[in-house]
Amino acid sequence: MFNKDRWREIIEVLTTNVWRTIFTAFGVCWGIFILIVLLAAGKGLENGIKQDFGNIATNTMFMWTRATTKGYEGLPKGRRFEFKIDDVDALRDNVPNLRFISPRNQLGGFGGNNNVVRGIRTGAYNVYGDYPEIINQDPMAVTSGRFLNYNDIKEKRKVAIIGQGVKNDLYDKDEDALGTYIKIQGVNFMVIGTYKKNSSGGGEEGQKEIFIPFTSFSQAFNRGEDVGWMAITANDGSSISQLKDKIVDVMKQRHKVHPEDTRAVGYFDLYEQYNRVESLFGALKAVAYIVGIMVLLSGIIGVSNIMLIVVKERTKEIGIRRALGEQPWSIKKQILMESIFLTLISGMVGIIFGSLVIFGINSLLDSVGPVDMFMSPSVSVGVVTGALTILMVSGLLAGFIPARSAIRVRPIEALRTE
Amino acid sequence: MIEIKDLHKSYKMGSNVLHVLKGINFKVEEGELVAIMGSSGSGKSTLLNILGMLDGADSGEYTLDGVPIKNLSETKAAQYRNKFLGFIFQSFNLINYKSALENVALPLYYQKVPRKERQEKAMKYLERVGLKPWADHLPSELSGGQKQRVAIARAMAAEPKVLLADEPTGALDSTTSYEVMDLIQKINDDGNTILVVTHEEDIAHMCKRIVHLKDGIIVEDKKIEQVRAEQYV
Numbered sequence: 001m002f003n004k005d006r007w008r009e010i011i012e013v014l015t016t017n018v019w020r021t022i023f024t025a026f027g028v029c030w031g032i033f034i035l036i037v038l039l040a041a042g043k044g045l046e047n048g049i050k051q052d053f054g055n056i057a058t059n060t061m062f063m064w065t066r067a068t069t070k071g072y073e074g075l076p077k078g079r080r081f082e083f084k085i086d087d088v089d090a091l092r093d094n095v096p097n098l099r100f101i102s103p104r105n106q107l108g109g110f111g112g113n114n115n116v117v118r119g120i121r122t123g124a125y126n127v128y129g130d131y132p133e134i135i136n137q138d139p140m141a142v143t144s145g146r147f148l149n150y151n152d153i154k155e156k157r158k159v160a161i162i163g164q165g166v167k168n169d170l171y172d173k174d175e176d177a178l179g180t181y182i183k184i185q186g187v188n189f190m191v192i193g194t195y196k197k198n199s200s201g202g203g204e205e206g207q208k209e210i211f212i213p214f215t216s217f218s219q220a221f222n223r224g225e226d227v228g229w230m231a232i233t234a235n236d237g238s239s240i241s242q243l244k245d246k247i248v249d250v251m252k253q254r255h256k257v258h259p260e261d262t263r264a265v266g267y268f269d270l271y272e273q274y275n276r277v278e279s280l281f282g283a284l285k286a287v288a289y290i291v292g293i294m295v296l297l298s299g300i301i302g303v304s305n306i307m308l309i310v311v312k313e314r315t316k317e318i319g320i321r322r323a324l325g326e327q328p329w330s331i332k333k334q335i336l337m338e339s340i341f342l343t344l345i346s347g348m349v350g351i352i353f354g355s356l357v358i359f360g361i362n363s364l365l366d367s368v369g370p371v372d373m374f375m376s377p378s379v380s381v382g383v384v385t386g387a388l389t390i391l392m393v394s395g396l397l398a399g400f401i402p403a404r405s406a407i408r409v410r411p412i413e414a415l416r417t418e
Numbered sequence: 419m420i421e422i423k424d425l426h427k428s429y430k431m432g433s434n435v436l437h438v439l440k441g442i443n444f445k446v447e448e449g450e451l452v453a454i455m456g457s458s459g460s461g462k463s464t465l466l467n468i469l470g471m472l473d474g475a476d477s478g479e480y481t482l483d484g485v486p487i488k489n490l491s492e493t494k495a496a497q498y499r500n501k502f503l504g505f506i507f508q509s510f511n512l513i514n515y516k517s518a519l520e521n522v523a524l525p526l527y528y529q530k531v532p533r534k535e536r537q538e539k540a541m542k543y544l545e546r547v548g549l550k551p552w553a554d555h556l557p558s559e560l561s562g563g564q565k566q567r568v569a570i571a572r573a574m575a576a577e578p579k580v581l582l583a584d585e586p587t588g589a590l591d592s593t594t595s596y597e598v599m600d601l602i603q604k605i606n607d608d609g610n611t612i613l614v615v616t617h618e619e620d621i622a623h624m625c626k627r628i629v630h631l632k633d634g635i636i637v638e639d640k641k642i643e644q645v646r647a648e649q650y651v
Binding site: 005012016316317319320322324325326327328329330407411412415 | 467470472473492493496497498499500501503505507511512513515524525527528529533572576
């Protein structure tokens with residue numbers, strides 16, 4: 001198959017009518033180019049949106065309490081209740097496959113009043129009372145000092161980890177924050193660490209948070225056993241969406257909420273949202289493939305057409321070859337190889353152009369800085385190999401009919417053609 | 419070498435059936451140089467095509483070098499053509515994007531002879547027809563006589579049992595025709611069996627035997643005194 005003469009012949013045939021070959025090749029080239037660029041654009045969009053999720057553990061739900069809407073066991077409707085700290089253990093005991101359960105309390109919020117003071121500087125920040133696990137659910141990079149640990153929880157230490165944004169507000173540019181004190185709603189906390197969130201999702205807001213031990217928070221701000229809300233992450237193998245009903249049921253039972261009261265326990269299923277986005281990208285990818293392959297198909301038909309014409313033009317030559325004793329299969333192989341070769345080469349040119357365009361877009365994105373919802377479009381090696389396989393197969397298909405028609409003509413008729 | 423018995427062949431032309439060969443019996447011994455003559459439509463080309471396995475007969479027997487030729491698949495026919503037969507056509511039928519040397523080497527390629535050996539052999543035959551200096555020329559750069567000589571070299575390259583020439587001089591002027599016939603005679607002198615289809619008397623008389631075909635049957639089959647083409651060159 002890989003002998004020199006056959007290749008020389010393929011090259012000779014394809015270069016006899018260079019422009020025709022180029023125009024034919026363009027069809028395939030264009031198809032694969034569209035396919036690659038569409039897939040890359042889809043990937044870019046996907047990267048951009050997923051960036052907004054940051055590296056938050058996506059198999060996570062958030063859960064909080066609201067007023068009940070049904071009376072139950074003698075309790076009136078419209079009753080307010082709070083999660084308690086022992087709900088966490090109850091969840092651990094009753095619901096399997098939960099990886100992290102982080103009870104949280106919170107001060108401040110969007111547009112809140114100034115609640116933190118340091119010297120003459122003040123600021124309004126979200127202050128969270130947290131357990132050390134929260135760093136796994138809401139990842140952040142600790143830039144100096146350390147994050148919370150269980151000794152802080154146990155000893156109810158008044159320590160705080162502040163965001164880069166908080167530090168910028170409350171400290172001078174090259175002041176060291178570690179070991180200094182900030183006053184959160186009148187209570188002094190020692191800064192033991194600073195963090196930076198790398199997800200763009202939190203944006204400016206994400207850098208302006210303060211984390212303090214959950215127990216210290218409860219004590220300092222009089223929360224007792226109360227838990228504001230919870231962030232619950234399931235084990236990797238199981239989905240939080242399936243576990244959430246069980247979780248909510250356990251909570252309802254413990255707080256004497258009517259089992260059919262759907263309003264009393266509020267939750268947000270991040271995994272479901274994430275899945276929705278995932279399936280959206282699945283659909284986008286499918287569209288890219290369909291459009292790309294359709295365009296490619298018209299290119300392939302072009303190749304098939306040209307191969308038919310080539311065969312027609314070479315009918316006499318094929319007759320001569322057969323008179324000289326070339327086997328029909330050998331002729332078929334020749335036509336098929338010409339077709340595959342043409343498809344493959346033009347496809348590779350398409351892939352190269354596609355990659356160049358993607359490369360160009362990437363370096364443009366790099367130079368103008370991040371763009372909303374679009375980031376590093378790319379195609380994987382898998383996609384490229386897939387595209388090459390599609391090309392091989394389609395080249396084979398494109399050559400099939402012409403090759404058949406080439407050997408269907410009897411040598412005597414072929415020789416008669418003038 | 420060649421033996422055919424009661425060969426029939428007819429073509430369908432729409433609703434008419436054209437009976438071209440109506441029972442041909444003939445035999446060719448090794449080393450013969452036979453001219454098949456006849457006016458157009460006498461069936462001489464059809465006979466040659468059947469002998470060349472380019473076309474199948476309707477009925478009758480055909481034996482080539484002891485091998486019965488019947489109901490061949492295309493693959494088998496290609497194999498036999500390559501092994502047994504060399505073709506020389508009126509219109510030369512060289513492949514126009516291949517050099518003279520490559521054209522001659524083509525049958526050897528189908529025999530899967532290694533490249534180097536192929537080139538050497540092809541060069542040997544080109545030399546024999548006196549075209550060694552033109553080995554790298556394309557057919558378009560050669561004159562008609564030269565083209566036919568390349569075609570003859572090609573037909574001989576595979577060292578076939580029989581050479582079949584279909585009006586080998588039909589497209590050539592008389593001087594060149596005699597040159598080509600001279601070459602054919604010399605090849606025959608070396609012991610090769612050659613069949614020449616022609617309608618030119620003088621060409622036919624340069625063979626050793628003339629078979630006259632008329633309306634699909636052999637009307638005359640005689641041995642003649644060969645006229646050497648050399649004297650006209």
